[in-house]
Amino acid sequence: MSSLDRLIEDAASRLNLGYRARSVVTVLTAYIATREDGLAGLGDQFERAGVGALFHSWCRGDEQPIVASQLERAIGREDLARLSRRAGFPPGIFAVIVAELLPPLVDLLTTTNGAPVALRARRLDAHAAGAAGQAVRGVAVRSILACLIGVSLILATSWLYLVTRAPPQDTSATRVAPVADARLSLVVDGDHVRVDGRLPRAADQRRVWNALVQRYGEDNVRGQLQVDGGTRPPRWQDRLIAHLPALLAPGLRLDLEGEHIRVDSRALTVQDRLGVTRVLRDHFGAFDVRGLWTxxxxxxxxxxxxxxxxxxxxxxxxxxxxxxxxxxxxxxxxxxxxxxxxxxxxxxxxxxxxxxxxxxxxxxxxxxxxxxxxxxxxxxxxxxxxxxxxxxxxxxxxxxxxxxxxxxxxxxxxxxxxxxxxxxxx
Structure with a gap:
């Protein structure tokens, strides 16, 4: 069984599409084949829509998820509606299906272990196989050439930098720490709050700590906030500081990390649970918030x-x-x-x-x-x-x-x- 057949079989089972999974994959593959520069052209569309990072993650096999609204922005509502008609699905459902299928399909059409994927084992469909096969082979060649040129430029630039700028006495290699998500955990115990976390700058550390001290008093704030320069700036920090008084009810546990927020309000009164949920839904709805009580x-x-x-x-x-x-x-x-x-x-x-x-x-x-x-x-x-x-x-x-x-x-x-x-x- 080819890699493409396995993808179709997985979609048929996981998304309960049955025989229609092949139609959706065929429509998507033909769409990619008709783009100028094939897969690279599709990547340019995602770049212009501001979601290029997602597309590049799929090419690396990371397959970060995409939501239907981002997909509509990248492909265009009219094109998405036209593709949905070809696949025989309503536009809304088709957008959600494509959001699930496009990441693994892009990964498949890019490379497997660095080598071009062979899609000739089985025809995609009578009317789309020729164009899709040519596009995949052309994309593979162009992708390899682009990667070789890119790596060469990076190596040449790095060598010139080291030769012209690096101190002669320092020949040791410096390893860059991986970028991690900012993290903050708050536990309210009566009049005290325990804090633990990791923030990118000392200024961030002071802002959060001072906000907690202002709310609870210096003697009632315990714990430690680490400063790690390899940490991504958190999008939730300003909102959290602004809404701390309404959030930190006695008995609450709040964990924030990257784009994820987890709340445990089981020890709160009904009124406080509703209040915390209201604040999180009104001001943190852009994040993945779990544990809400409504x-x-x-x-x-x-x-x-x-x-x-x-x-x-x-x-x-x-x-x-x-x-x-x-x-x-x-x-x-x-x-x-x-x-x-x-x-x-x-x-x-x-x-x-x-x-x-x-x-x-x-x-x-x-x-x-x-x-x-x-x-x-x-x-x-x-x-x-x-x-x-x-x-x-x-x-x-x-x-x-x-x-x-x-x-x-x-x-x-x-x-x-x-x-x-x-x-x-x-």
């Missing part, structure tokens, strides 16, 4: 194993999930709710059908609002399906701005109108 999640967890479909839908309608602005991808603070929703839906009897209705605010053209809501509904349905909810159980329905529940003239009202409503069909 009334909707609490209602889902409180459902008995034999809960009726009506009771499950009532609980589901207490949850809140949010999407990236003008995109189909969920925000990082919605993942806990997504998992709890999937767990509740998996308990429903076979044959149950539930409508997943997505509403938007009225900001913009009505037709565009309806199209966006439909894409978001399809994206949410697929995300739940990937968490083992049967695809036949859910119907995606985009309502656009047709049924507002608040005044669209205020931001608070528009936020209420951007919602997901579950409805039992049978």
């Amino acid at each position: 009334p909707g999640i609490a209602a889902l967890h409180a459902l008995p194993p034999d809960a009726t479909p009506d009771a499950v839908v009532v609980a589901l309608n207490q949850t809140v999930v949010k999407f990236q602005p003008e995109a189909t991808a969920l925000t990082g603070d919605s993942l806990d709710t997504l998992h709890a929703t999937a767990a509740a839906l998996r308990q429903l009897p076979a044959g149950t059908r539930v409508e997943v209705g997505v509403h938007t605010d009225s900001h913009g053209d009505a037709a565009a609002r309806r199209a966006l809501s439909q894409q978001r509904a399809e994206s949410l349905v697929l995300a739940l399906h990937l968490l083992d909810v049967p695809m036949g159980m859910l119907d995606a329905m985009g309502h656009g701005a047709d049924d507002p529940i608040a005044d669209n003239r205020s931001e608070a009202g528009r936020a209420q109108n951007r919602r997901v409503v579950y409805r039992l069909l049978r």
